[in-house]
Amino acid sequence: MTYLIFLRGLNTGKLRITMPQLKKILAHRHFTRVETVLATGNLIIESSLTAAEVETILTDLLATHFQQPLAFVIRTKETLQAILSKLPAESDNRYNQMILFCGTDLYLQLQAEYQAVAPKDGSVLQRLMGNDLYWRVLKGTTTQGFGKILGDKKYQQQLTSRNKNTLAKVLAKV
Numbered sequence: 001m002t003y004l005i006f007l008r009g010l011n012t013g014k015l016r017i018t019m020p021q022l023k024k025i026l027a028h029r030h031f032t033r034v035e036t037v038l039a040t041g042n043l044i045i046e047s048s049l050t051a052a053e054v055e056t057i058l059t060d061l062l063a064t065h066f067q068q069p070l071a072f073v074i075r076t077k078e079t080l081q082a083i084l085s086k087l088p089a090e091s092d093n094r095y096n097q098m099i100l101f102c103g104t105d106l107y108l109q110l111q112a113e114y115q116a117v118a119p120k121d122g123s124v125l126q127r128l129m130g131n132d133l134y135w136r137v138l139k140g141t142t143t144q145g146f147g148k149i150l151g152d153k154k155y156q157q158q159l160t161s162r163n164k165n166t167l168a169k170v171l172a173k174v
Contacts, residue, residue, distance in 0.1 A: 002033075002174055003054055004080055006101055007041030007062075008071035008160035015066060025065045028057055037170045041072070042162070044173055051076070071157045073101040077174050083129050084167060088136075095122065096142060097164040100133040100150070104158060107133060110149075117145040135161070 009015050010022075017025075019036035026034045026043070030053075033046035047054055051074050062070040075083075083099060090097055100110070107127050114125040121138050125146070128134040141147065150161065162170075 001047060001049075001051075002077045003045045003047065003051060004075050004077060004170055004174070005041075005043040005045060005054075005058065006073050006075070006160050006162055007043070008156060010041030010070070015070070017065075026058070026061055028061065030054075030057065035173060037173050038166060040166070041160075042166065042170050044170070069157065071103075071160065073103060073160060075101065077171065079129075080167060080171055083132060084164065084171070086129055087134060087164060090136070092122070094139055095136050096139050098135040098137055098142065098161050099128065099164065099167060100135055100159055100161045102131040102133060102159045105131050106155075106158060107131075113149050114146050117149065119145060 010017065019039055022041075022043075023034050023036055026045070030049050031045050031047050033044065035044040036042065037044065045054060049057070055074055058072065059069070062072070087097055110133065111125060118125075119138070119141070122136070123138055123146075124134070124136040126134050135146070137147070143151070149155075150159065
């Protein structure tokens with residue numbers, strides 16, 4: 001099975017590592033392929049293990065290396081393809097199409113926080129598929145307002161986000 005792993009907060013702040021180092025750390029007898037895509041913690045792992053088993057191994061390997069838990073989400077190729085197929089067509093290049101990968105259902109909580117700071121600039125937050133959300137955000141503002149909320153410590157172990165273009169690059173490598 002091919003798993004796509006999206007790490008949270010890698011190469012931001014104190015969590016710094018090169019992709020060759022990350023690949024070396026994740027070399028495991030049950031992983032037949034470990035590939036990094038870009039330098040932001042996007043991984044392709046092939047294994048005969050279940051997603052839960054891969055998650056357990058990754059949790060242990062990453063926590064051992066970083067000396068702290070590192071949040072990530074696992075999705076299959078098919079799930080990511082389905083997510084991208086559900087994105088609305090975007091013809092306005094002023095916006096980024098972001099996917100918020102959530103480990104649990106955070107929609108109502110995040111929607112309430114989004115509404116409290118929502119700009120009147122055409123940005124949108126909506127449920128996409130499962131626990132994952134779609135955030136259309138004006139380019140240059142992903143770290144302001146709602147973006148700042150997403151970076152809050154209370155969400156560090158629960159979600160990570162990726163731009164649609166990054167996800168397309170990951171899928172192209174599978």
